[in-house]
Amino acid sequence: MSLAAQVIDLQKDYMLGAVPVQALRGVSIDFPRGDFVAIMGSSGSGKSTLLNLLGALDRPTRGKYIVGGRDVSSMTDDELSTIRNEKIGFIFQSYNLIPQYTVLENIEVPLHYRTGYPKIGDREQQRIRELAEMVGLGDRLDHRPFQLSGGQQQRVAIARSLVNDPEIILADEPTGNLDSKTEQEIMEMLLRLNREGRTIIMVTHEPAVARLAKRQIYMKDGVIAGEGVFPG
Amino acid sequence: MSNILRTVQLALKSLMLHKLRSGLTMLGIVFGVFSVIAMLAIGEGASQQAQKQVLQLGATNIIVRSVKPPRENASAQNQNSFVLRYGLKRADYDLLSRTIPTVLQAVPIREITKACRYLHREMNCRIVGCTPEYLDMNHLELAQGRFISDKDRREKTNVCVLAAQTAEELFQYQDPIGQSVKIADRRYAVVGVTSAREASAAIGGSMSGQEYNKDIYIPLETMRVRMGDLDIDRRQGSFSAEEVELNQITLTISDVDQVVPTAGVIRESLQGTHKSGNDYSVVVPQELLKQAAQIRTIFNVVLGSIAAISLIVGGIGIMNIMLATVTERTREIGIRRALGAKRQDITTQFLTETIVLAGSGGLIGVLLGLSTPLVFQGMKSVAEQFFFESGGGSEFSEMFSNLNPQVVPASLPLAFGISVGIGVIFGLYPARSAAQLDPIEALRHE
Structure with a gap:
């Protein structure tokens, strides 16, 4: 099975004031295509890093992170931007939509930063609409984020993460701000994407959510403390 | 870069989020751009006005006029006489026309204001004693009949030529030719009527504007024998008398380059004959160009400083607001970076917003600038009411009130370009500081 992404002995040090902190102390994980991984751990465990x-x-300070067949660890800032744009779709806990833009415009944002800045034509506009409809917002295309509920905003974010057809979707506590009913809807949507072949890496605090993933990884003190199918 | 339009559109969208803030921020640029256009328009107006005057008066002409000396001097000199004697003499005319080789022709005139009548209709006219050359020299045209001829001069005939308005008021629907007008108890046969002519503008203090439409022209020699040099004005119990031989001598110089040197010679010659030196003035139309340049300089300095200050303050205001905007939208910057925006993209985005902001200000400034003539008109009436009351008729106020600003077409793109330039200069720092933000920090920003 081919890998969507792979991390090899990943280490990250940074300075907290004058004190050096080792946030990651050697993490190696393989992410096969079509995987759905939930990363868990308490705060300070290194999962945010x-x-x-x-x-x-x-x-990373040391180690390798290979995505789309390329090692990210030695890339320039511009190359990292390109990787984020082409290979990774982000879903955040706090949705992170751009407040002055409509639903359609928000989904469009990643298209503005494609390599070579190709024109956003009818084909792209069509795709944006399809994505909006897919996440169930076909009737709210011209709404602005403040006119939408949390669940609806997160759907916009999901549509936006898909617009450049990325290798992996990174979801950072995607249901952390939502009530349980909406949480369920969002998770179903992620599961559906996963069934369609997307690789999803999700960070979460909630065991109930983590349980829905194919496998779980527990982080502690900058290393992987446990791995396996819940409850492991 | 095919998405420039979209980028501008999205920048506008972000700016429209804070309409009042954006509007206030633009004000400095609006006034700066307006000042640039107004400055150039006023400068252009001043030089066009001067050129028109020079053309009217003749670039090769020098005009020497009699000037009534200030009262105190006059009373001291003529203590024992009621008659005020001043001005150019016929001897001056002979001197100037015969001794200066560069003078091609010299045309003397004498002016008196008198009541003229035809039947029961009466009006006050400027009676101008002149020679046949007067017609061409003042760009007058005949509507009917003929002008004064050399024969009239020789024979001192009682003929007159009416200006357009004089003819209309005295004769109304009648044909004036062949009729006669009564001036100071003598009758003068009307031989011609001139067409209406635009009044000539005043020239800085030494020569007031001349309205040619209420004139009556008679031969200079006739005037001398019929009316004399003495002009007695009786009114309401007081009376004044003036004795003036000639009011004006217009000299035509052989070559444009000789005008200024010849003017110097004329001034020197007249100093010899006029000891007091304050009863005549020498007007050189060419020097008007210098005056126009002076006006231009004054306005350039005043409006140029206003423009520079407004633009700099406006630019700093824009920079200030953009820095605040960058802080306020740190999270948005983080989001964009996460979605793949390069540093350059962020710089472009904020720079575009600044340029759109400054450019919109520039556009409003250009529209305001187009209304410069109107605004100037308003300023003029206010200024005339409040500032020139006491010093009315001063050299500057006269120049000022004759000024009509002309918007220079090239100044519009120039001023707009300046506003865009301000946007670039003052937008670069905020845009770059936005681009330098760390994406992770920016995303975490509340």
Whole structure:
């Protein structure tokens, strides 16, 4: 089975004031295509650091992160941007939509940063509409984020994460701000995407949510403390 | 870069989020751009006005006029006489026309204001004693009949030529030719009527504007024998008398380059004959161009400083607001970076917003600038009411009130370009600081 992404002995040090902190102390994980991984752990366990590295928002101090067949650890800032744009779709806990943009415009944002800045044509506009309809917002295309409920905003974020057809979807506590009914809807949507072949890496606090993933990884003190099918 | 339009559109969208803030931020640029256009328009107006005047008066002409000396001097000099004697003499005319080789022709005139009548209709006219050259020199045209001829001068005939308005008021629907007008108890046969002519503008203090439409022209020699040099004005118990031989001598110089040197010679010659030196003035139309340049400089300095200050303050205001915007939208920057925006993309985005902001200000400024002539008109009436009351008729106020600003077409794109330039200069720092934000920090920003 081919790998969507792979981390090999990933380490990350940073300075907290004058004190050096080892946030990651050697993490190796394989993410096969079509995987659905839930990463769990208490705060300070290094899972946020891992997520930032997986999202190509940061470079590891040591180790390798291979996504789309390329090692991210030695890339320039611009190359990291390209990786984020093409290979990774982000879903955040607090939705992170752009407040002054409509639903359609929010889904469009990643298209603006494609390599070579190709024109956003009718084909792209069509795709944006299809995605909006797929997440059930076909009747709210011109609404702005403040006019939408939390669940609806998160659907917009899901549509946005898919617009560039990425290798992996990174979800950072995607249901953390939602009530249980909406949580269920969002999880069903992620599961459906996974069934359609998307690789999903999700960070979560909630065992009930983690249980829905194919496998779970527990982080503690910057290393993987446990792995396996819940409850492991 | 095919998405420029979209980028601009999205920038507008972000700016529209804070309409009042954006509007206030633009004000500095609006006034700056307006000042640039107004400055150039006023400068252009001043030089066009001067050129028009020079053309009217003749670039090769020098005009020497009699000036009534200030009262105190006059009373001291003529203590024992009621008659005020001043101005150019016929001897001056001979001197100037015969001794200066660069003078091609010299045309003397004498002016008196008198009541003229035809039947029961009466009006006050400027009676101008002149020679045949007067017609061409003042760009007058005949509507009917003929002008004064050399024969009229030789024979001192009682003929007159009426200006357009004089003819209309005295004769109304009648044909004036062949009729006669009564001036100071003598009758003058009307031989011609001139067409209406635009009044000439005043020239800085030394020569007031001349309205040619209420004139009556008679031969200079006739005037001398019929009316004399003495002009007695009786009114309401007081009376004044003036004795003036000539009111004006217009000299045509052989070559444009000789005008200024010849003016110097004329001034020197007249200093010899007029000891007091304050009863005549020498007007050189060419020097008007220098005056226009002066006006231009004054307005350039005043409006140029206003423009520079407004633009700099406006630019700083824009920079300030953009820095605040970057802080306020740190999270948005984080989101965009996460979605794949490069540093350059963020710089472009905020720079575009600044340029759109400054450019919109520039556009409003250009529209305001187009209304410069109107605004100037308003300023003029206010200024005339409040500032020139006491010093009315001063050189500057006269220049000022004759000024009509002309918007220079090239100044519009120039001023707009300046506003865009301000956007770039003052937008670069905020945009770059936005691009330098760390994506992870920015995403975490509340």
